[in-house]
Amino acid sequence: MSKIIFINARLEASCFKPGQLLPEDNSLPEIAVAGRSNVGKSSLINALLNTKIAKTGQTPGKTRSINFYNIKIKDTEKSFRLVDLPGYGYAARSKDERNEWQKLISAYISRRENLKLVLHLVDFRHGLLKNDKDLQEWINSYEKNIFVVFTKADKIPKSKWLSTKQSYIKDGLFSCDIPIITSSDKREGVDALSEFIADYLAKN
Ligand SMILES: Nc1nc2c(ncn2[C@@H]2O[C@H](COP(=O)(O)OP(=O)(O)O)[C@@H](O)[C@H]2O)c(=O)[nH]1
Ligand SMILES: [Mg+2]
Numbered sequence: 001m002s003k004i005i006f007i008n009a010r011l012e013a014s015c016f017k018p019g020q021l022l023p024e025d026n027s028l029p030e031i032a033v034a035g036r037s038n039v040g041k042s043s044l045i046n047a048l049l050n051t052k053i054a055k056t057g058q059t060p061g062k063t064r065s066i067n068f069y070n071i072k073i074k075d076t077e078k079s080f081r082l083v084d085l086p087g088y089g090y091a092a093r094s095k096d097e098r099n100e101w102q103k104l105i106s107a108y109i110s111r112r113e114n115l116k117l118v119l120h121l122v123d124f125r126h127g128l129l130k131n132d133k134d135l136q137e138w139i140n141s142y143e144k145n146i147f148v149v150f151t152k153a154d155k156i157p158k159s160k161w162l163s164t165k166q167s168y169i170k171d172g173l174f175s176c177d178i179p180i181i182t183s184s185d186k187r188e189g190v191d192a193l194s195e196f197i198a199d200y201l202a203k204n
Contacts, residue, residue, distance in 0.1 A: 003191045003195075004074065004194075005073060005074045005075075005192070005194050005195070005198055006048055006049050006050070006071045006072070006073065007071070007072050007073075007074050008053055008070075008071065008195060009049040009053055009054075009069055009070070009071045009082075010069065010070050011053060011067060011068070011069055011070075011138060012068040012069065012070045012081065013067070013068045014065040014066070014067050014068075015065055015066045015067075015068070015104075015192060016064060016065045016104070017104065018104055018107035018108075018199050021066065021107060021108055022068050022081075024112065026114065027079070027170060028070070028079055028080055028081050028114065029080050029081070029114050029116045029201055029204075030068075030080065030081045030082075030083050030112065030114045030115045030116060031080060031081070031082055031083065031115075031116060031117050031119060031197060031200075031201070032082075032083040032084075032085055032108075032109070032115055032117070032119065033045060033082065033083065033084050033085060033118075033121065033199060034085045034088075034118050034119065034120055034121065034123050034135060034139070035087060035088075035120060035121030035122065035151075036087055036088060036121075036123070036129075036131065036132065037087030037088065038087065039087065039121045039122065039123050039151055039152075040121060040123070040147040040151035040152055040184055041054075041087060041121055042054035042056040042057075042084070043056045043151075043184035043185075044149070044151060044182060044184050044190070044193075045069070045082060045084060046184070047182075047184040047187060047190045048070065048082070048190060048193065048194055048197075049069065049082070053069065054067070054069075054084065054090065057082065062090055064086050064097075064100070064101065064104075065086065066083060066084065066085055066086065066104060066105070066108055067083070067084040068081050068082075068083055068084075069081060069082040069083075069084065072116045073198055073201070078102060079082070080197075080201055081114075083108075083115075085105055085108070086101055086104070086105070088101060089136065090136075103155045108119070109142050109144060110142050114177065115144060115180055116145070116200070116201065116204050117144075117145050117146075117147055117176075117197075117200060117204070118139050118144050118145065118146050118147070119148075120132070120135065120136065120139070120146050120147065120148050120149070120175075121149050121150075121151050122148055122149070122150055122151065122168070122173065122179075123150075123151055123152055124150040124151060124152055124153045124155065124156050124164060124181065125152060125155050125156060127167070127171070128166070128168055128171040128172065128173050130153045132173070133173075134174065136173070136174050140174075144149070144178060145176050146174055147175055147176050147177055147179070147196070147200075148168075148173060148174075148175035148179035148180075149179065149180050149182055149189075149193060150165065150168075150180070150181045151182055151183070151184070152183060152184075152185075153181045153182060153183045153186075153188060153189065154183040154185050154186045155187070161181055165179060165181060177196070180192050180193050180196060187197055
């Protein structure tokens with residue numbers, strides 16, 4: 001039985017331009033979700049929220065907005081925002097689009113007091129890629145905390161999970177805590193991630 005702790009999820013806003021970003025609300029800490037296009041961000045958000053609120057399997061690179069989801073934590077008075085950042089690293093994207101992407105994400109990450117943590121989603125099959133490393137350095141430069149979540153783990157035999165995780169760390173992938181390995185398809189690691197987020201919010 002899965003343990004659903006995130007309830008009443010609703011999309012608060014989809015923002016395409018820096019000027020559209022939602023004002024901060026001190027009662028609503030924010031957890032952002034970042035990762036390459038197609039890494040499985042929308043699928044994981046849906047698994048966490050137990051809804052189909054986020055559109056999945058879209059043309060890679062199509063989601064260019066920052067989406068703010070308002071979520072209540074079950075059996076508490078607390079709510080938070082899960083903030084879906086547009087995916088990066090889609091090769092066919094033009095330079096102009098890349099600049100727009102960077103401007104929008106910078107505007108968000110660079111001055112967001114309520115942003116407590118960035119979940120960095122990393123495809124468990126690919127090994128450490130340069131643009132994942134670049135993203136980490138960039139988030140670090142804004143002094144934001146990063147936690148790694150591996151996705152699509154159903155594509156790797158379980159017997160290899162530990163060594164695969166260790167090789168990412170050895171290659172220099174940074175995470176503020178032991179990364180969680182997930183599969184949205186098989187609902188693996190999703191409850192562990194929900195608990196991690198709820199604990200993190202309670203402590204930070
Ligand atoms: N095998 C497998 N495929 C997945 C998983 N999560 C997502 N996918 C697939 O990966 C593709 C991209 O997923 P999506 O959630 O839209 O990625 P996003 O672009 O990062 O939001 C879709 O075809 C999904 O069905 C997973 O846990 N396992
Ligand atoms: Mg998506």
